Amino acid sequence: MYRLKTCVSSGPVRTLASLFLALAAIIPLAAQPADFTTIDYPGAVHTGVRKINDSGDIVGYFIDSSNASHGFLLSGGRFTEIKYPGAANLQVNGINNRGDMVGMYNTGSGARGFLLRQGEFTTLECPGSDSFQANAINSNGEVAGWVNVAGIPAKGAVWNRGVCTLGEYAPGNPRRTMTMYWGINDEGAAVGHFRTNGGDSHGVLYRNGTFTRHTPGGGGWANHQGVNNAGDIVGGLTDAYGQNRAYLLHNGRYTVYDFPGAASTGADGINSSGQVIGNYTISGITHGYLARVQLAGPAPPVLTVDDDGGDCPGAISTIQEAVRRAVPGATIRVCPGIYYGAVEIKGPEKDGVKLIAAGAQDEVVLQGDYSELSGFHLMNVTGVLVRGFTVRDFGAAATTATVFGSGNLIHLENADYNGIEYNRLINGDMMGVMIDNSIGNVIEHNTAFVTNSGLTNCGIHMQGKRSAANSIRNNMTYGNKMAGIMIRDAGPDNWVLNNTVLDNGRYGIDVQNTETIWIEGNRVSNGRGPWGTAPFARDVMGVGLGINLLNVNKATLRDNRARGNTGVDLNWDGKGTNTFNANACENSEPAGVCAR
Numbered sequence: 001m002y003r004l005k006t007c008v009s010s011g012p013v014r015t016l017a018s019l020f021l022a023l024a025a026i027i028p029l030a031a032q033p034a035d036f037t038t039i040d041y042p043g044a045v046h047t048g049v050r051k052i053n054d055s056g057d058i059v060g061y062f063i064d065s066s067n068a069s070h071g072f073l074l075s076g077g078r079f080t081e082i083k084y085p086g087a088a089n090l091q092v093n094g095i096n097n098r099g100d101m102v103g104m105y106n107t108g109s110g111a112r113g114f115l116l117r118q119g120e121f122t123t124l125e126c127p128g129s130d131s132f133q134a135n136a137i138n139s140n141g142e143v144a145g146w147v148n149v150a151g152i153p154a155k156g157a158v159w160n161r162g163v164c165t166l167g168e169y170a171p172g173n174p175r176r177t178m179t180m181y182w183g184i185n186d187e188g189a190a191v192g193h194f195r196t197n198g199g200d201s202h203g204v205l206y207r208n209g210t211f212t213r214h215t216p217g218g219g220g221w222a223n224h225q226g227v228n229n230a231g232d233i234v235g236g237l238t239d240a241y242g243q244n245r246a247y248l249l250h251n252g253r254y255t256v257y258d259f260p261g262a263a264s265t266g267a268d269g270i271n272s273s274g275q276v277i278g279n280y281t282i283s284g285i286t287h288g289y290l291a292r293v294q295l296a297g298p299a300p301p302v303l304t305v306d307d308d309g310g311d312c313p314g315a316i317s318t319i320q321e322a323v324r325r326a327v328p329g330a331t332i333r334v335c336p337g338i339y340y341g342a343v344e345i346k347g348p349e350k351d352g353v354k355l356i357a358a359g360a361q362d363e364v365v366l367q368g369d370y371s372e373l374s375g376f377h378l379m380n381v382t383g384v385l386v387r388g389f390t391v392r393d394f395g396a397a398a399t400t401a402t403v404f405g406s407g408n409l410i411h412l413e414n415a416d417y418n419g420i421e422y423n424r425l426i427n428g429d430m431m432g433v434m435i436d437n438s439i440g441n442v443i444e445h446n447t448a449f450v451t452n453s454g455l456t457n458c459g460i461h462m463q464g465k466r467s468a469a470n471s472i473r474n475n476m477t478y479g480n481k482m483a484g485i486m487i488r489d490a491g492p493d494n495w496v497l498n499n500t501v502l503d504n505g506r507y508g509i510d511v512q513n514t515e516t517i518w519i520e521g522n523r524v525s526n527g528r529g530p531w532g533t534a535p536f537a538r539d540v541m542g543v544g545l546g547i548n549l550l551n552v553n554k555a556t557l558r559d560n561r562a563r564g565n566t567g568v569d570l571n572w573d574g575k576g577t578n579t580f581n582a583n584a585c586e587n588s589e590p591a592g593v594c595a596r
Helices: 017-026 319-325
Strands: 003-008 034-040 046-052 058-063 069-075 078-082 089-095 101-106 111-117 120-124 131-137 143-149 152-160 163-167 177-184 190-196 201-207 210-214 221-227 233-238 244-250 253-257 264-270 276-282 285-293 302-305 331-334 337-340 343-346 354-357 364-367 374-379 385-387 390-392 408-413 419-421 424-426 431-436 442-444 447-449 458-464 471-473 476-478 483-490 494-497 500-502 507-520 523-525 545-558 561-563 570-572 579-581
Touching: 034 046, 046 276, 058 101, 058 285, 069 101, 089 143, 101 131, 111 131, 111 143, 131 152, 143 190, 152 190, 190 233, 201 233, 233 276, 244 276, 302 319, 319 331, 319 343, 374 390, 390 408, 408 424, 447 458, 458 476, 476 483, 483 494, 483 500, 507 523, 523 545, 545 561
Parallel strands: 046 089, 046 264, 046 285, 069 089, 089 131, 131 177, 152 177, 177 221, 201 221, 221 264, 244 264, 302 331, 331 354, 337 364, 343 374, 354 385, 364 390, 374 408, 385 419, 390 424, 408 431, 419 442, 424 447, 431 458, 442 471, 447 476, 458 483, 471 494, 476 500, 483 507, 494 507, 500 523, 507 545, 523 561, 545 570, 545 579
Antiparallel strands: 003 034, 034 285, 046 058, 058 069, 058 089, 069 078, 089 101, 101 111, 111 120, 131 143, 143 152, 143 177, 152 163, 177 190, 190 201, 190 221, 201 210, 221 233, 233 244, 233 264, 244 253, 264 276, 276 285
């Protein structure tokens, strides 16, 4: 027979209290997360559940002692093994309200999708693809999954009576994204995730020809797995601390929960009555579960800031005061105005705070006077968002003819999984954005430029061996008198993607003393050597290097365009095992690197 075990969770489910209290501030936890019933197939060494229909029928797979995979249906408290003739391994992934099932089987010649309807198997194929993975089926017979096509990442696919409709999030970068569907409801709304070469993964909803991206706060990855007819979505995320957790997304709010004592928890399916199924792992063994999840409490507050009260009457007058009052996860909306002085965002008690400029470009300004080191200073925080500000004129020590200055318009110091986006960074001495010993941050769609000839500046700078898995993408840096993007003595697995780097000084993109970095799709041109008041050696004045690699190992340079730099477009000291692929430049050192 089968084995069902019930576990009721009525309080904290982790012993590392301080760690998870900080996390709870970022992503809301249910007060009483869930009532769980464990699902184990008899005699199995691994049980995985996949989907549940409105009658409570559950499908999934189990692995036996010989490591073979078998499909199952759990209905009315009884397991039935699902067998495909001649298949070595089988997995049932989806079931609809009519009892139709879909999944994958392997006959030794490759994996194939199948439909099981009224006892009859049909192989599912999408023309032009190597294979179609069938993950879910709705009551109309539409099957959601993904296809593999040789030479490109996976694409989401919906199969309907032999016709496949393919979709991919961010189709402008097909080589850089992969899209997979895991669930579909009777409306035809498909959910899944997309993942980029930058290593990040986000939930995605595809409905009526339109994609919507969903990202829980607090950093990390998220994958949508199932959706019901009410539009509730379940899935799994990897949070900022590397913990795998389950979530329920209802009316725009995430409720994140864990199976008590489990090393990891995920959610895979939800039916119209709100029953959720998923999997958890304890001591290396995976089990299925059935649960009802209590929704999280009210959303964190929104605080409004206005410097003079003209645009937003009754608002707080300074950004720093709003940060002081903000609870974890709060949103701070900053109305048009000029706000003077540094803003400090420090400590776990400010995790998940979102600072959003509520005005057009250059209407919301954080203004310095070169007496303070940084504009926005994020320190020991996780999940903070800074969006849409103009930040200018910060830096506590000005550059002279013999000494570099110091200062940062936005400074991330031991700050992980934060977002810095759509900001304009002007006239800072020295860094526009400084990433200092920080992990997993996304720096995107910012503009960094300097017009003050007396300053020395890097648009975006990264340093510190702890600085790993950061993504610098889709930014514009120009007119910076030292470098557009500079990465020195940093940790591994950082990404520099699709940036426009123009008219900078000594370097366009400079990478030194770093291992395992991807530099892809950037446009780097017209570097003309350092200028302004700066202590550069005479022999480098007027010499601009487009992309510069010194003492770098395991770097991948792909699809970059570097032209018009006064020194060389691509400069490499020859050290390390690095990959150059499909780059275009006018000259390089050593010669021929561009054409590799």
